[in-house]
Amino acid sequence: MRRAIVQNLRTFRRPSPRKALKGLRINGPGNALFQRSLASARSTRPLQSSMQLRRVSIPVALGVAAGGAYYAYQGQGSPGRSASSVASSYSAATSTGHTSAVTYAPSGTTTSALDNPNEVPEAVRKALVVEDGQLFTTQIPVGQTISKETDASGRKVLEMVDADQVTAKLRTNEESYMVGRGAGVVRYDVVQIPSNDPIEDDHVEKIVDVPSTTAASGPGQTSSDWMFWGVFDGHAGWTTSAKLRQTLVSYVARELSATYKTALSDASLTYPSAESVDAAIKSGFMKLDHEITHESVEKVLKAKTKSVAAEVLAPALSGSCALLSFYDSRSKELRVACTGDSRAVLGRRGATGKWTATALSVDQTGGTPSEDARLRAEHPNEPYVTANGRILGGLEPSRAFGDAVYKWSKETQDKLKNQYFGRTPSKYLKTPPYVTAEPVITTTQMDPTKGDFVVMATDGLWEMLTNEEVVGLVGQWLDKQGSSTRTSNATANGWLSSWFSSQKASQLPVEHHEQGDTSGQRAPIRQQQWGVSTGQDDRFVVEDKNAATHLVRNALGGSDKDMLSALLTLPSPYSRRFRDDLTVQVIFFGEGQVDGKVELNKEASATAASGAINGAADVRAKL
Structure with a gap:
């Protein structure tokens, strides 16, 4: 972060x-x-x-x-x-x-x-x-x-590091899975590149097999899939993001289960209302943050030991943004819940054959006009509620899990500091909480027949590339994969057929390929700091089988081998001055093979030990 x-x-x-x-x-x-x-x-x-x-x-x-x-x-x-x-x-x-x-x-x-x-x-x-x-x-x-x-x-x-070492570093944590569930998602790719040591980012991918008693299914179906992807951008430590990886999907799925069951109990309903689904997701977020931030204090004061305090308060004293996507295979709706400044962007084929980039979230920081206005309305007569784009002049994201020093009262903070440990409250702290974990949710109707894709990433990617560049790069990568498939007459990548394009290799196949953004996202500041020439697509390369790795390679330099090598040579803490932790997920929607399996895509994975995972409890959980 x-x-x-x-x-x-x-x-x-x-x-x-x-x-x-x-x-x-x-x-x-x-x-x-x-x-x-x-x-x-x-x-x-x-x-x-x-x-x-x-x-x-x-x-x-x-x-x-x-x-x-x-x-x-x-x-x-x-x-x-x-x-x-x-x-x-x-x-x-x-x-x-x-x-x-x-x-x-x-x-x-x-x-x-x-x-x-x-x-x-x-x-x-x-x-x-x-x-x-x-x-x-x-x-x-x-x-x-x-x-x-x-x-x-x-x-x-x-x-x-040399070129081979660069590639090894980029691919160390890459994973790719082929989804044969026949539910609209055919593949997802993931990669992480650390800058902090240990890395403060985390991520989760989970497929939940939902029985018909919880969510009504289509004709002949006895169950449907709920699919979750999440990226968690930690700061001031790794413990909060790790907590989210372990528990956030479970909290949200539990709330969704209750909401869906309530809807099915009404004979006039076949699906819960959009408002109730959004409320369930928000409830899951808020209940988990309450456990992290406030129930932890109760446990510490009851236990009265520093060892318990060190363990229980760690996720409260650090913090993390959260970006969680929820896809219902029955409704074909994708909901993106954003708490913080990670970002999700949809790539969809336009009428010209090029891709269009649509932001599915808005960066939530003290410098975002809508967030600044909300905070000033909630805390009137506090001129320093945001200062220099930061909450009380300190924290950048205006929504986050943990970060309890912006949520606890001064009395609570003083008590914990005197008895155990903690930080000195900000001199501007008057009417907490100033930071909330409540997400802003967007809903998008997906059309798997058109081959949509979604990129989810922590802000380490978006401070290097614009939305249009990211979508264009995935489009470029798809064209390269499709070209390779056609050349080799391969059938294993039949899922690629809906993504084929005829754009020139030197150009990103994206509409409105412009620098900057007017829809609530910050511009990629690193491009200015590094002196990157904007609008020159020849600075990008296609060298990786994993789409997420492809994005990271080009974010860190692409064809500029010296810059790419330099940024990957730097160890922590020096690297933190020039790049952030990077976590990227790319989700491909389509109509692929239906075999009920979730299989490891070995050619685009480096970390998984086995060759295939057969759609069991290893990669999905049941409610």
Whole structure:
């Protein structure tokens, strides 16, 4: 969950290694090469670099800066020198904590044995340097190793992952399932990419086989399916999102079951009203949040032990947004319940053959006009109820599970803090609660014969791509899969037939492909921060069999291999400045094979151990 101010980045072209070496004087006992900042406060004149700075498509907001990386230069200096002795010299050269190992000399001055261009390796590897929110790359010779992960100036120095490692990272948590239930859904793909450690996002997918005594079925049917997909964007910890994965579907399904049974008990009704179904979903959300936020306090005060407090209060003190979709196979209605700023977008084929993007949720933050107006109406005469787009100037989402410091009274917070632990209440806290878990629900009539699809994702995706880009990318991916199927005369992917298009490969097959959005969603701010050229579809690639992985790859750089590698090289907590946790689900509606099974799609899955799951309790639950 993006909760910190994100710094921008800028890159610079630097001299080639050979030319740059002629402007360097090496001081100290070791031949350590160091790349200084062009705007360093410690230098009054610019330095030439011994390593060529490679371009990463990311701008820097804090000013012009380049980076530094110490590395052991095996084989340089005295003849016959061992790698271990080089490493020792490196340690000696940097142990003082100063950055004077390299000084500026006028161009053309011979200052070192390193001036011999024959000693500069032609083959290089890429290294990434992180300093105070700035990100840039350098090069190191093949066969050499970075001696330390942190240089003498405290900069993080990392060797960038290569293309194979990038793909491995992207696919580590991908899963795909083929749904042979004959109920309108044929496939769903999922992937997660962590930025926080541990990842604060979570997700759930569940098919509930509902008997006719609970939900009336069609002719000849004894049951129908309720299908749920959820993405949970945690913040201030992972415990709330984990709680939602474990329990939210059960809470909602229980409320829906009671509502459907009530409708069936009335002979004049065959289906509950839309209002009652929405009310059931909201009730499930609110009851779970009440358990997390308020019943937890009762348990702690009754138990009177810190161990119980640590376990029970964790989901209350952290928080999570929730985006839950509920599909009824009988009515063919998809309800999307949104609490927070995760987002769902529908892709539907238009009259021109291109896809259209329709948002099925609205981002709920302190900066959303409708949410700001609601909060100010509920808390009159409190000018800081929202400040800088955040609740009481702190929390960004205006709706969330947990986040009890925005829901508990000051007295409760003081009591828990004094007896156990907690946080100091905000000075603006007057009339809580300021944050609610009540979702906003939209209903969409799905038409499986037209091949609709829905993308659900945490805001880590939407701050990188627009709605139209996401839908166009899935359309592009479908075209590629369909082309492969036609070429190989394969029949296994017959479900793809309703998605085929004839758009040019270099263009996203989407209507109104524009930047920005006027329907309540925030624009993808990372595109501005990274200096991404908008409206250029050639920056996208199709390299993955999993549609969710395909979206993440293109969100993180697509054809810009340096940016993609850089963003996946960064470990936590450094990565959090440049990208969020990412959780993406892509749900494909259609009329596929009817065999009653839910099977693992092995070609687009990396984490499942078995080859097939036969529609039993492993992947679905009964009420």
